[in-house]
Amino acid sequence: MINNMPPLKPGDFVVPLATLSAQSASVSCALSIAFTLWRVNSPWSGVLLGLVAGAVTGGILGRVIGRSTFPASSGQALVVPAGRAALPFTLRASLISSALAGAALNFAVALLFDAQLLPVVLTALCFATIVGLIFGFGAALL
Numbered sequence: 001m002i003n004n005m006p007p008l009k010p011g012d013f014v015v016p017l018a019t020l021s022a023q024s025a026s027v028s029c030a031l032s033i034a035f036t037l038w039r040v041n042s043p044w045s046g047v048l049l050g051l052v053a054g055a056v057t058g059g060i061l062g063r064v065i066g067r068s069t070f071p072a073s074s075g076q077a078l079v080v081p082a083g084r085a086a087l088p089f090t091l092r093a094s095l096i097s098s099a100l101a102g103a104a105l106n107f108a109v110a111l112l113f114d115a116q117l118l119p120v121v122l123t124a125l126c127f128a129t130i131v132g133l134i135f136g137f138g139a140a141l142l
Contacts, residue, residue, distance in 0.1 A: 013082040015090055015139045018066035021097035024135040025062025028098035029105050030055035032127035036106055036120050040113045054105060061101035069096060082142045091136035098128035098135075 008014065033054030037047045070078040070093065080086040106124035110117045 008079075008081060013142055014079040015082050015086055016077045016079050017070040017089055017093040018063065018072070018077060020090060020093045020135060020139050021066025021069065022059050022062035024094035024132055025065065025097040025101035026055045026059035027135070028102045028124075028128045028131040029058025029061070031131065032102050032106055032124040033058075033109055035123060035127065036109050036115065037113070039123075040115050042113070050109070057105055058101045061104065062097040065097040065100055066093060069093065082140060084140070086140040087136070090140040091132070094136040094139070095129065095132035098132040099125055102128040 030051050031054075034047050034051040037050040042050070072078045080089045102124040103121050106120050107117070109115070110120040
């Protein structure tokens with residue numbers, strides 16, 4: 001499917017897909033974990049700590065997911081030219097990583113804070129969908 005893309009020319013705007021995966025997972029996890037901690041009546045310091053920890057851990061998970069979803073040779077990155085043709089790739093990159101990382105981290109937070117599992121994971125998937133769509137459309141349509 002990537003072979004159908006036109007060849008790149010100098011100066012073209014491109015979207016690195018693994019980086020997009022890491023960024024969308026980071027934002028999605030940060031927001032959903034902070035929201036989950038707020039819902040279980042954690043103090044504000046705990047919510048802020050969850051926001052930072054979610055961003056860092058989500059970014060790491062998103063990078064791993066992105067590199068496995070869009071493999072490239074060592075020292076290289078899989079990119080697509082920005083535009084409408086990139087939309088399926090950018091949505092795939094942002095939605096998959098946001099959903100997987102968000103669900104996994106919020107599952108762990110629900111177990112740690114003895115919260116109800118299903119609402120926490122569904123909330124994480126809602127955040128992942130919203131953030132994934134924003135990042136996917138935004139990256140493709142600069």
